[in-house]
Amino acid sequence: MLRIDKMIYLKTAEEIELLRESNLLVSKTLAELAKLVKPGVTTAQLDKIAEEFIRDNGAIPAFKGYGGFPASICTSVNDQVVHGIPSDKVILKDGDIVSIDCGTFKNGFVGDSAYTFCVGEVSAEIKNLLETTKNSLFKGIEQAIEGNRIGDIGYAVQNHCEAQGYGVVREMVGHGVGRKMHESPEVPNYGRRGSGPLLKTGMTICIEPMINLGRKELRFERDGWTTRTIDGKCSAHFEHAVAIKKGKADILSDFGIIENVLSNLN
Ligand code: MG
Numbered sequence: 001m002l003r004i005d006k007m008i009y010l011k012t013a014e015e016i017e018l019l020r021e022s023n024l025l026v027s028k029t030l031a032e033l034a035k036l037v038k039p040g041v042t043t044a045q046l047d048k049i050a051e052e053f054i055r056d057n058g059a060i061p062a063f064k065g066y067g068g069f070p071a072s073i074c075t076s077v078n079d080q081v082v083h084g085i086p087s088d089k090v091i092l093k094d095g096d097i098v099s100i101d102c103g104t105f106k107n108g109f110v111g112d113s114a115y116t117f118c119v120g121e122v123s124a125e126i127k128n129l130l131e132t133t134k135n136s137l138f139k140g141i142e143q144a145i146e147g148n149r150i151g152d153i154g155y156a157v158q159n160h161c162e163a164q165g166y167g168v169v170r171e172m173v174g175h176g177v178g179r180k181m182h183e184s185p186e187v188p189n190y191g192r193r194g195s196g197p198l199l200k201t202g203m204t205i206c207i208e209p210m211i212n213l214g215r216k217e218l219r220f221e222r223d224g225w226t227t228r229t230i231d232g233k234c235s236a237h238f239e240h241a242v243a244i245k246k247g248k249a250d251i252l253s254d255f256g257i258i259e260n261v262l263s264n265l266n
């Protein structure tokens with residue numbers, strides 16, 4: 001992650017609508033990719049389709065060139081945790097999982113959301129990892145309300161995943177989102193209740209649990225981007241952008257668009 005400014009920018013209602021537009025475009029892009037994720041497809045093919053779709057919708061792929069990242073999406077297969085680089089050498093096969101993280105930039109605001117897909121038929125053990133990771137994201141979102149603190153979100157995610165014996169990644173965290181992809185505050189997937197920055201209406205953050213089937217530790221690949229679990233076991237990643245409100249967070253991205261596609265494929 002690049003060095004980020006410590007200021008937490010509160011957004012107006014109009015700015016939140018622009019963020020929603022950028023984030024819904026990410027969800028629509030992921031839904032397009034959902035149609036294509038199957039054995040035999042390369043992650044480079046997915047990247048190409050994503051870039052075309054984002055540009056056809058009047059936006060720019062926010063990841064491309066960010067800190068030198070070479071592609072429009074991150075594709076992290078099996079034991080890759082996040083920041084996997086799409087490649088024509090990575091061919092998806094039956095039983096794999098692939099986390100696709102996607103970013104858009106439109107009307108001055110960033111969209112950033114991720115979903116982990118099954119390739120063909122995946123084991124029950126891995127399906128449970130995906131289900132638990134996604135559920136932990138929603139547990140975190142339940143805590144993302146005015147008056148709570150950042151630590152309440154992390155506590156909820158951590159507690160939900162560790163109860164199943166999973167490893168909660170520490171090195172990478174969620175973040176504020178707005179005109180920049182990474183704004184303050186950091187949003188860890190672990191923490192103590194009542195700790196960290198106070199949540200206020202107008203804050204917009206990405207909550208993105210990265211959860212490992214086994215140990216929580218990572219290692220970094222020599223490509224300078226890809227991270228893998230240290231024990232070689234699978235890792236899952238789901239990310240939503242949300243706006244903090246009183247009582248209930250406003251989710252700016254939408255998994256429903258993706259899951260409609262997935263249910264029609266089956
Ligand atoms: Mg992301």
Ligand code: MG
Binds near residue numbers: 113208239
């Ligand atoms: Mg993010």
